[in-house]
Amino acid sequence: MTDQRISIFIISDSAGETASKLAQASMAQYEDAQIKIQIVKRAFIYHEDELIQALEEAKAVNAIILHTLVSKDLVNIANNYGKEHNLFTIDVLSGLVDELSNRTGLEPSRLPGAMHFLSKNYFERISAMEFAVKYDDGKNPKGFLEADILLLGVSRTSKTPLSLFLANKNLKVANLPLIPEAHIPPQLWEVDPKKIVGLTNNPKVLNRIRRERMKSYGLNPDTAYSDIDKIKRELEFANDLYKKLGCLVINVAQLSIEETASIILSELNIEDTSYFG
Amino acid sequence: MTDQRISIFIISDSAGETASKLAQASMAQYEDAQIKIQIVKRAFIYHEDELIQALEEAKAVNAIILHTLVSKDLVNIANNYGKEHNLFTIDVLSGLVDELSNRTGLEPSRLPGAMHFLSKNYFERISAMEFAVKYDDGKNPKGFLEADILLLGVSRTSKTPLSLFLANKNLKVANLPLIPEAHIPPQLWEVDPKKIVGLTNNPKVLNRIRRERMKSYGLNPDTAYSDIDKIKRELEFANDLYKKLGCLVINVAQLSIEETASIILSELNIEDTSYFG
Numbered sequence: 151m152t153d154q155r156i157s158i159f160i161i162s163d164s165a166g167e168t169a170s171k172l173a174q175a176s177m178a179q180y181e182d183a184q185i186k187i188q189i190v191k192r193a194f195i196y197h198e199d200e201l202i203q204a205l206e207e208a209k210a211v212n213a214i215i216l217h218t219l220v221s222k223d224l225v226n227i228a229n230n231y232g233k234e235h236n237l238f239t240i241d242v243l244s245g246l247v248d249e250l251s252n253r254t255g256l257e258p259s260r261l262p263g264a265m266h267f268l269s270k271n272y273f274e275r276i277s278a279m280e281f282a283v284k285y286d287d288g289k290n291p292k293g294f295l296e297a298d299i300l301l302l303g304v305s306r307t308s309k310t311p312l313s314l315f316l317a318n319k320n321l322k323v324a325n326l327p328l329i330p331e332a333h334i335p336p337q338l339w340e341v342d343p344k345k346i347v348g349l350t351n352n353p354k355v356l357n358r359i360r361r362e363r364m365k366s367y368g369l370n371p372d373t374a375y376s377d378i379d380k381i382k383r384e385l386e387f388a389n390d391l392y393k394k395l396g397c398l399v400i401n402v403a404q405l406s407i408e409e410t411a412s413i414i415l416s417e418l419n420i421e422d423t424s425y426f427g
Numbered sequence: 428m429t430d431q432r433i434s435i436f437i438i439s440d441s442a443g444e445t446a447s448k449l450a451q452a453s454m455a456q457y458e459d460a461q462i463k464i465q466i467v468k469r470a471f472i473y474h475e476d477e478l479i480q481a482l483e484e485a486k487a488v489n490a491i492i493l494h495t496l497v498s499k500d501l502v503n504i505a506n507n508y509g510k511e512h513n514l515f516t517i518d519v520l521s522g523l524v525d526e527l528s529n530r531t532g533l534e535p536s537r538l539p540g541a542m543h544f545l546s547k548n549y550f551e552r553i554s555a556m557e558f559a560v561k562y563d564d565g566k567n568p569k570g571f572l573e574a575d576i577l578l579l580g581v582s583r584t585s586k587t588p589l590s591l592f593l594a595n596k597n598l599k600v601a602n603l604p605l606i607p608e609a610h611i612p613p614q615l616w617e618v619d620p621k622k623i624v625g626l627t628n629n630p631k632v633l634n635r636i637r638r639e640r641m642k643s644y645g646l647n648p649d650t651a652y653s654d655i656d657k658i659k660r661e662l663e664f665a666n667d668l669y670k671k672l673g674c675l676v677i678n679v680a681q682l683s684i685e686e687t688a689s690i691i692l693s694e695l696n697i698e699d700t701s702y703f704g
Contacts, residue, residue: 180536250456250462
């Protein structure tokens with residue numbers, strides 16, 4: 151309509167991660183259009199005066215307001231302010247929080263930032279992240295037996311980011327890069343194959359990714375690393391190993407990390423319990 | 428009300444991460460109450476028949492439905508099904524997506540999973556994660572100058588998980604553990620102090636965390652590592668260094684990773700651009 155910049159105000163009593171995710175998913179629907187959207191985050195809002203200040207700032211730029219507040223008072227202030235001043239306001243949490251109350255007959259705790267309490271579950275997530283870093287890249291095969299999931303794959307099959315993404319779901323993940331010439335650690339054969347995931351990719355995709363990588367290092371893109379025949383041999387070696395292990399195999403060529411992770415959880419029958427704060 | 432288990436169905440044309448975050452934040456409000464909530468995820472739903480199957484499954488258990496669908500047809504089917512069968516249904520995205528259309532006069536792309544397209548931004552995030560792992564734990568001080576943020580801190584001040592969390596926001600983060608006896612890499616003095624964050628903690632909190640850590644390793648909790656005087660000396664050494672550097676200092680004792688990250692972005696004036704798919 152106009153060239154005016156659109157502002158989205160995220161107002162939260164915690165870090166504002168839930169509303170950010172919502173903004174992100176919605177904005178992704180206009181990616182090519184290059185509309186200018188400014189995200190303004192007002193996090194850790196606990197007091198009425200802080201809230202009103204944030205609302206006034208939002209009003210000054212006719213912002214869209216997304217709020218994730220749990221105090222009933224603050225929720226009411228935000229919603230009423232939005233109505234009075236005709237601001238487009240989304241009360242992100244109340245619908246689901248209230249419905250859970252209706253169904254259980256229980257009152258919500260109304261404690262702000264309850265997701266991030268320094269709970270047992272939270273510390274498990276931290277441990278899982280540290281585990282992923284410690285046992286990344288086959289650094290220490292002793293981690294294989296402790297891991298919930300062991301990822302195998304040739305270079306550039308997204309082992310590291312996938313390990314970290316799964317760590318965020320409280321899963322202990324180790325990964326081992328597969329190189330035909332290299333020694334396979336004997337611990338691999340002790341791992342329950344139901345915990346192993348073999349990652350593979352299309353030779354052409356790997357060739358392109360590896361050439362790009364070499365270029366980004368300022369090196370000649372056409373080395374043995376990106377040679378298509380060598381890549382095919384690597385993938386063959388990996389696929390043979392996956393067959394011997396009898397593990398799940400995923401071709402990541404067309405998949406994002408989120409998609410691959412979702413497939414792993416569903417195929418290995420792992421319940422995502424990271425929801426419980 | 429009843430002992431019946433509550434089911435939340437997450438129905439998405441992508442991995443379902445946005446609705447999961449919403450469910451997680453709402454459920455955290457009932458943490459102590461130990462209500463039994465079952466999350467069922469139906470991800471990558473692109474076709475009408477898949478959607479109807481998921482809706483029928485949801486109906487069978489009178490589930491709460493959270494959907495993040497972008498196809499207008501699928502959105503309508505889900506919303507109408509919910510109304511017809513009296514199911515509590517939250518259309519997570521439509522409110523914001525439609526408002527952005529109203530304001531811009533543009534049509535949303537309606538491409539499912541648009542967040543996870545294998546875009547430039549997505550690959551930047553992957554690189555940032557790999558960077559964090561590569562330059563974790565002071566492994567290679569050459570990374571300091573390439574980093575967007577350099578985290579310093581004594582043992583157990585959450586350097587690693589914080590680095591990974593920030594990497595998820597497309598930021599290149601290196602970290603260096605501080606040990607009084609150890610050599611400080613000379614590269615530290617070449618880094619712009621505006622990019623450095625010194626993490627600190629309360630001696631008693633560190634003492635407790637480190638004792639727990641030793642116990643979890645099956646070791647004697649009362650070693651030099653957890654000695655309160657030694658911890659105080661370490662923290663003093665760290666704080667002296669932070670003063671010399673003139674960097675931002677954050678005490679993480681009462682903060683979650685999300686909170687610390689949020690403070691860092693705001694204090695270092697870094698805009699979170701990871702929203703743009």
